[in-house]
Amino acid sequence: MLDKIGKSAMYLVILAFSAFCTLPFILVLSSSLTSEDSIMQFGYNLIPRDLDISAYRVLFADMSRILNGYKISIIVTVVGTVLSLLITSLLAYPISLKRVRFRRQLNVFTLITILISGGIVPWYIVCVRYLHLQDSIWALIIPLLCQAWNVFLLRNFFQNIPEEISESAKIDGAGEYRIFFQIVAPLSKPALATVGLFISLMYWNDWWLGLMLLNKVELQPLQLLLRTIQSNVEFLANSEMGAEIIRMTGGRMPAEGLKMATCIITIGPIVFVYPFIQRYFIKGIMIGAVKG
Template identity: 45%
Template sequence: MNAHAETKLSAGGPADRKREAEQQHTYNGLSGAANTALVVVFALLSLACLYPLLLVVAVSFTDEQSIVAHGYNIVPRQFSLYAYRYLFDDASQIFRAYGVSIAVTLVGTLGSLLLTSLLAFPLSRRDMPYRNTLAFAVFFTMLFSGGLVPWYLVYNAAGLNDTLWALVIPHLVAPFNVIIMRTFFANTIPVPLIESAKIDGAGELRIFARIILPLSMPVMATIGLFQTLAYWNDWFTSSVFVSDNKLVSLQYLMYKTIYNIQYLNSGLVDASVAGNASTAIPTETVRMAMAIVGIGPIVFVYPLLQKYFVKGLTVGAVKG
């Protein structure tokens, strides 16, 4: 009993209480004041990143004449939905473009992850013949390309014009993504794990499907996010290969809408032909409304993959 009491007294002595007080005021080796300063700085940086988005939303709900008279404001001076009513005057076309973009993004991202991983995994294996030659070929295509005209002629000769495959195939395999995934496989997947699977009788495809892919979710999520953004924001491919309005992507539809508005407001259109159309177009507000519509569901992708994003880029970046 006496020993137990002495232990409790010694544990609650002045030195221990002082040490506990110091630990309460420090976090990650920093003082409480330093942590408070860091929180304030990062809060300000977050607001600085969020402010442009809030400004775009506010302007899209502002009356056009108020924008012309007073400029942009974070709080609408005169609330108006005219930009969205103008934009959704032909809602069926926008929803059709949404469907095209969603389908192309899903198919393209899944196909890109499959092909990229199938190419990156052999490149990460030191026992693969001609591994360095193939890796150089992948790296070379990241620096040099055949040019726009050969690119168009190849896809045109393949008969991909006015098809959804013309929007999917050009972005399927990106050399930069292959290099990232190869580095992850080489520095993260233990070689003895692959060798033990071979000893147990597993083939290469089974090793890849049952062992490699389940252990590679961070890099898969990272590359998937890259490809999702690439497919969703792509408008140039639609402008080159698609002439059917039913197959255009959402981003290209937004681009055409902006171009038509600029043309009507340029003064090159005969007034007898355009009538009062140009005066009724909300130029500034409709641009912001199109930006909000163009963002669409893509804003929800990054929060879902955020926990994998940094890990996928850093794990295996430096070989331990």
């Protein structure tokens, strides 16, 4: 009887905590559907006082650009996640093996990239002059391909896999690549799924690379496009286009609602990814963080 009461209390606490975690999302959604005058007068509320979709009308005024931004962001996120996960794991696996020569030096070299940065100017020169990434979709992918934090997270997970497994596979004639792709990788699904989520979030939310390396509007990812819209709200309010927007919305420029609406638009696709990998997530992050 006491066990049932304890479990029921635990479930109620978890349910209450889950409901509490959804409040910010509900607040953002409600604010995006509230008129600008109501937000200025009453502030943000969980239930819209004055229902208004002006912010979404402004965002979708140029629907083709929004859809193109979605397309670029999806391509960059999918391609970048696959390539980054492949490169990261192929670096993390060798430095996790005791039999690999210079593994300590490789670990130190990887660690240095976290502690010391080359600076923005050298980074920009390398990307533009040597890698020729300017005004290319690869400018949104290549600079983020390998992150040291993800390398160490996977390395720590790989260290938990007994080397006897790979040694027995070697006796049967398997090479290193076959061992990794057919034995190690399937055993590492929790860690790979966890790191894959981190990488996909990084690519999906990135706007800085586009700002630095892209001049072509048609290559702008969704995040950069929406950031540009937000940054130009005050400018638009005093321009002819702003007057047209105000006429279209029937009131003042929905500056605050526009900020909330951009959050709702950008959060959708990445939220749908999480349910597919949540069963791996906790196990992967815990096991990968055990060893140092």
